[in-house]
Amino acid sequence: MDKQEEISAILGVHGDITSSNYLGLPSLIGRSKKRVFGFIKEIVCKHIDSWKPKQISRSGKTFLLKNVAQFLPAYCMTCFLLPKIMMQEIERQFNAYWWCSGSGGGKGVKWMSWEGMTSPKHRGGLGFRSMHGFNIALLGKHIWRCIQNPDLIVSRVLKTRYFPHGSILTASKGVNPSFIWSGI
Known part of the structure; x- marks a missing residue:
């Protein structure tokens, strides 16, 4: 019996520790951070996809993105610096959802980049949070x-x-x- 199995037997912990979670966060972080934290992107995309078929106004979309979607990964972001590429992919989903034309499945015209949308309202932006900046702040x-x-x-x-x-x-x-x- 190797040391890991011996310690597991003493502590009464069973299962593969490499793929386990504790309080919803990964117990071990491997080399591929994007793979380890991929569940965050899946959760955010699942929520956004559930909103797409509904006819929601721009102000409703703004509310959903600012108060629901941007806070879904917040708990994980208080502990870990998430991969910047993954944050950019999530922001692309936010941008695509905000500009989409509704339940018709049309993509809509993106009149402003996500960087512009994260600018404060008094500077012409929409006041969304930069996910990477939010992660750094947390x-x-x-x-x-x-x-x-x-x-x-x-x-x-x-x-x-x-x-x-x-x-x-x-x-x-x-x-x-x-x-x-x-x-x-």
């Missing part, structure tokens, strides 16, 4: 929390592992960083 909250609460267990673990002689603001990636620390 991860930035970890830095803020470590600065504000240095006695938290997570703050102490990160300090001990990644910046024992400095602050989190001057810390480098270090040698063999975890995927979570790389994102932060």
Whole structure:
């Protein structure tokens, strides 16, 4: 019996840990981040596809995208820096849905790029969130929390592992960083 099976037997954990989730997030992150986090894109696309057959006004589409679709991956984005390519693919789905002409299946004319749509309203945009920027902001909250609460267990673990002689603001990636620390 190898060490993994032995530890699994002691802890009473059964199954393949490489494909398991904990609290809805992947337990292990492999090389292919796009594959590991592909479930997020599937969930977002499934929601958008369910809205397509319905006749929804532009303001209704705006509401659905801003308040539902953009927040579906938020929980995962608080822990991990998601692949930029995947975020761009999701944003393309948002853009295509917003400009589509309704239940007729027509694609519609895209009068503005997604980058323009993410601009603030006072600058001529529509005020949507940039998914990558939102991801960075959510991860930035970890830095803020470590600065504000240095006695938290997570703050102490990160300090001990990644910046024992400095602050989190001057810390480098270090040698063999975890995927979570790389994102932060």
